Amino acid sequence: MKALAIAQKDIKRxxxxxxxxxxIILSSLxxxxxxxxxxxxxxxxxxxxxxxxxxxxxxxxLVFTFTLPGLILAVLISHSDILSRERSxxxxxxxxxxxxxxxxxxxxxxxxxxFTSLVFxxxxxxxxxxxxxxxxxxxxxxxxxxxLASFFFAALLFQLSIGGLALLFxxxxxxxxxxLVAVILVHAFLVIxxxxxxxxxxxxxxxxxxxxxAMESTLKAAETGIKIVFMLFGIILGYAIVSVPNTMTxxxxxxxxxxxxxxxxxxxxxxxxxxxxxxxxxxxxxxxxNPQIEILEPVASVLGLVGITxxxxxxxxxxxxxxxxxxxx
Amino acid sequence: MEPIELVITTENLTKYYGKLKxxxxxxxxxxxxxxxxLGPNAAGKTTTxxxxxxxxxxxxxxxxxxxxxxxxxxxEVRERVGFMPENPRPYKDMNGxxxxxxxxxxxxxxxxxxxxEVTLLLQKVGLxxxxxxxxxxxxxxxxxRLFIAQTLVGNPDLIMLDEPTAGLDPxxxxxxxxxxxxxxxxxKSVFISSHILGEVERASANVMIIDQGQLILEGNVQKIKEAxxxxxxxxxxxxxxxLLKELSQQSxxxxxxxxxxxxxxxxxxxxxxxxxxxxxxxxxxxxxxSMEKEMPSLQDVFVSLIKKRGGKxx
Numbered sequence: 001m002k003a004l005a006i007a008q009k010d011i012k013r014x015x016x017x018x019x020x021x022x023x024i025i026l027s028s029l030x031x032x033x034x035x036x037x038x039x040x041x042x043x044x045x046x047x048x049x050x051x052x053x054x055x056x057x058x059x060x061x062l063v064f065t066f067t068l069p070g071l072i073l074a075v076l077i078s079h080s081d082i083l084s085r086e087r088s089x090x091x092x093x094x095x096x097x098x099x100x101x102x103x104x105x106x107x108x109x110x111x112x113x114x115f116t117s118l119v120f121x122x123x124x125x126x127x128x129x130x131x132x133x134x135x136x137x138x139x140x141x142x143x144x145x146x147x148l149a150s151f152f153f154a155a156l157l158f159q160l161s162i163g164g165l166a167l168l169f170x171x172x173x174x175x176x177x178x179x180l181v182a183v184i185l186v187h188a189f190l191v192i193x194x195x196x197x198x199x200x201x202x203x204x205x206x207x208x209x210x211x212x213x214a215m216e217s218t219l220k221a222a223e224t225g226i227k228i229v230f231m232l233f234g235i236i237l238g239y240a241i242v243s244v245p246n247t248m249t250x251x252x253x254x255x256x257x258x259x260x261x262x263x264x265x266x267x268x269x270x271x272x273x274x275x276x277x278x279x280x281x282x283x284x285x286x287x288x289x290n291p292q293i294e295i296l297e298p299v300a301s302v303l304g305l306v307g308i309t310x311x312x313x314x315x316x317x318x319x320x321x322x323x324x325x326x327x328x329x
Numbered sequence: 330m331e332p333i334e335l336v337i338t339t340e341n342l343t344k345y346y347g348k349l350k351x352x353x354x355x356x357x358x359x360x361x362x363x364x365x366x367l368g369p370n371a372a373g374k375t376t377t378x379x380x381x382x383x384x385x386x387x388x389x390x391x392x393x394x395x396x397x398x399x400x401x402x403x404x405e406v407r408e409r410v411g412f413m414p415e416n417p418r419p420y421k422d423m424n425g426x427x428x429x430x431x432x433x434x435x436x437x438x439x440x441x442x443x444x445x446e447v448t449l450l451l452q453k454v455g456l457x458x459x460x461x462x463x464x465x466x467x468x469x470x471x472x473x474r475l476f477i478a479q480t481l482v483g484n485p486d487l488i489m490l491d492e493p494t495a496g497l498d499p500x501x502x503x504x505x506x507x508x509x510x511x512x513x514x515x516x517k518s519v520f521i522s523s524h525i526l527g528e529v530e531r532a533s534a535n536v537m538i539i540d541q542g543q544l545i546l547e548g549n550v551q552k553i554k555e556a557x558x559x560x561x562x563x564x565x566x567x568x569x570x571x572l573l574k575e576l577s578q579q580s581x582x583x584x585x586x587x588x589x590x591x592x593x594x595x596x597x598x599x600x601x602x603x604x605x606x607x608x609x610x611x612x613x614x615x616x617x618x619s620m621e622k623e624m625p626s627l628q629d630v631f632v633s634l635i636k637k638r639g640g641k642x643x
Contacts, residue, residue: 001434001437002434002435005435006435009420009423013420013422089418089421091418091420093384093414093418094418095435097384097407097412097414098407098432098435098436099404099407099408099435099436099437100404100435
C-alpha cells in the first residue's frame with residue numbers, strides 16, 4: 001500500500017515531466033526512421049550511404065534491435081533521477097522520516113519503473129506490429145498475436161532489468177547525469193564483451209549471408225571516421241554493427257540463408273546476461289518454422305533477466321539502507 | 330498518583346563523525362508535555378534527534394522513544410512520532426493538499442478519514458486558502474507550517490520539531506510559536522530543538538540544554554529562571570533618594586543604588602526585605618508605584634552557563 005503511494009506519486013510526477021514525452025518521441029522516431037529506411041531500400045536492394053543489403057527477416061530483427069536499445073535509453077532517461085532527485089532535493093529525508101520500510105521505498109520506485117517499462121514495451125510491440133504488417137510477413141508458426149505477446153514480454157522484462165540497474169545507480173549517485181553515464185557504461189561493457197557474438201547472431205539470420213558480406217566489404221573500404229562512428233553508435237545504443245571476420249564467416253554453416261538455427265557458443269559467465277542478443281534469438285526462434293529447436297534458451301534468458309533484476313533491486317536495497325542509517329543533509 | 334510517562338530516554342548516547350564527537354555520553358529523560366531542546370549551533374541537537382528517529386546510528390549508548398529502540402524498531406517509532414526536520418524539503422511540484430494526502434497514505438490513515446483529517450490540518454495551520462497552490466509558490470513560513478501540519482497527520486503521540494523557526498522572519502516565527510501554543514493546548518507531547526531561546530521559553534514548560542554534545546541543564550523553565558535569578562528588586566517610587574537612604578541603613582539590604590528612574594536593591598535576606606520594604610516606605614512617606622524581582626531570561630541563563638563552561642556563543 002505504501003509502495004503504491006510512492007509509485008503513484010512518482011508516476012504523476014513522471015507524466016508531468018517533459019523528459020518522459022521526449023523519450024517516447026525519441027524512441028518512436030528511431031523506430032519509424034528504421035521503417036522508413038527499409039521501405040526506401042526495399043527487399044534486397046542496396047541502401048545508399050551504408051552499403052547494406054536488407055532481407056525482410058533481418059529487417060524485423062533490425063527494427064527490433066534498433067528500437068529496443070532506443071526504448072531502453074528512453075526508460076533510462078525517464079528514470080535516471082528516480083532516487084537521485086529525491087537525494088539531491090533532500091526530499092528523501094521526508095520519506096525516510098515516515099513509517100515506510102526501505103523495501104517499500106525500493107518497491108515503490110520499481111513499480112514506477114514497471115509502469116514506464118510497460119508503456120515503452122507496448123510502444124515497442126506497436127512498432128513491431130507496424131513493421132510486420134508493413135512488410136507483409138506477419139505470419140509466424142505461433143501466430144502473429146502470440147509473436148507480439150512474446151515480444152512484449154521479452155521487452156518488458158528486459159527494460160525492467162535495465163530499469164533495475166538505473167535504480168541501483170540512482171541510489172548511488174545524486175546527479176541523474178551520472179546515473180545515465182554509469183548505466184550506459186555497464187551496458188556498453190556487456191556489448192563489448194558480446195561484440196563477436198552479436199556478429200554471429202546477425203550472420204545467423206536467414207538471408208543475412210549477403211548482408212554480412214556486404215557489410216564487411218563496406219566497412220573494410222570505409223574511412224576510419226566512418227568505422228569510429230559505427231563503433232560509437234554501437235556503444236551508445238547498446239548494439240554493435242560490425243563486419244563479420246573472414247575466419248568467423250568461414251566457420252559458420254554453409255546453409256545460413258536457410259531457416260535452420262545456428263548454435264552459438266557463449267562464454268559461460270555471460271550465458272544468461274540480459275543483453276539484446278537473446279532477444280534477437282527469441283525473435284528468430286519465434287519467426288522460424290521450426291520453433292522447438294532451442295526452446296529452453298528463451299526460458300533461460302527470462303530467468304536470467306529476472307535473476308539479474310532481483311540482484312539490482314537487492315543491491316539498491318542495501319544502498320538505500322545505508323543512506324537511511326547515515327542520513328545527513 | 331499517575332506514573333510519570335517517559336517519552337524519550339537516552340543512556341550514555343555518543344555519536345562520532347570521524348574524529349568529531351557530536352554527542353557525548355548524553356543521558357536524559359524527557360517526560361510528557363512540551364520540552365525545549367536547546368543549545369548553540371553544532372551542540373549536537375540535530376544529531377540526537379536523528380538518532381531518536383532512527384536516521385543515524387549512535388556510536389555507543391542507546392536511545393529509547395516510548396521504550397522502543399529506534400535502531401531496532403524504527404518503523405514503530407516513526408508511527409508514533411511526527412517529525413519535522415531542520416530544513417524541511419517538500420515535493421515542490423505537489424500542492425499542499427496532495428502533499429498531506431501523500432503523507433497520510435504513508436502514515437496509514439484510512440482512505441475514509443484522510444480527506445477530513447488533511448482538510449482540518451490545513452485549516453489549523455492556516456493554509457486552506459492556498460491548499461491547491463503548488464508548494465513551490467509557498468513562502469518559507471508556509472512551508473514550515475505545512476511541515477508542522479504533516480507532523481500531526483495520523484495523530485502521533487509525540488511531535489519532534491528540529492529548529493521549526495529557522496530562517497523565518499519575525500512574523501513567521503510568531504505564527505509558528507502560536508501553533509506550538511495550540512499544540513500545547515491540544516495536550517500534545519512536543520520535543521522542540523532550537524538555538525533561539527526566546528521562542529522556546531514562550532512555548533515550553535521544560536527544557537534540556539546541551540553544549541558540545543553534553544547535557545548541561547534540565548528542568549522546568551520557571552524553576553530554572555528562579556534558580557538563576559540575581560535576587561535584585563526593581564522599585565519605582567516618587568522619592569527614590571529618600572528610600573535609597575532608608576534602605577541602605579537596613580541590615581537585610583546588601584546593596585542599593587539608582588538606575589534610570591528605578592531603585593535597584595539586592596537584599597541579603599529576601600524574606601526580611603519583602604516584609605520590611607512596605608513599613609519603611611510608609612514611615613518615610615514614599616509611595617511605591619511598583620516593585621518586581623528581576624528574573625533572567627532563558628537566554629541570560631544559557632549565556633552564563635556557556636560562559637562558565639568556557640564556551641563561546643555563536
